[in-house]
Amino acid sequence: MLGQPLYPDPLSVAQEWCANGRGVAIATVIETWGSAPRPVGSHLVIDADGNFHGSVSGGCVEGAVIAEAAEVIASGTARILEFGVADETAWRVGLSCGGRIRIYVERLG
Template structure:
């Protein structure tokens, strides 16, 4: 991996942040159904000031994941989030592509 790629790498960012004393959560796409913007394994990392690096969708649900991540950082309890097609009765945010994703959010110890 070249240096530029490492700079933008979410997991490298998470390690650097944590070592400098920041509280960090890691969000990971673990399952996808239908058309999904990022494959399983994709990461978004968040610190307690809502700084973030990486992505779990094409920008559609990152906002919601970041606010859940702040909760995970303060409680230490991991969360499983699920996002589907935008539908105001079911979801505050959704994926316009019609897919569905499940995102696991955990605190970095």
């Protein structure tokens, strides 16, 4: 019934991707204020082709994090991203739930 995990663990996936020679970034929620969908310490892992596992929000900001991750994988320089609800553009990239989060994005390896 359960050969493969049904729900891959992001950090195990990151290790496997790296072993297969793929460039990988790890994004981690490092701070939250107000209503945030995922707790501090949650991970999203991304490869150079934009494949990803895990989450840092309820799907609200993952797209933007994945785009930043491509640059982090290319440059090797870590960066900190911040998302919140500032104005009406929040519905495009931001947290509709009203919270604010900071995310650390680093290259693996």
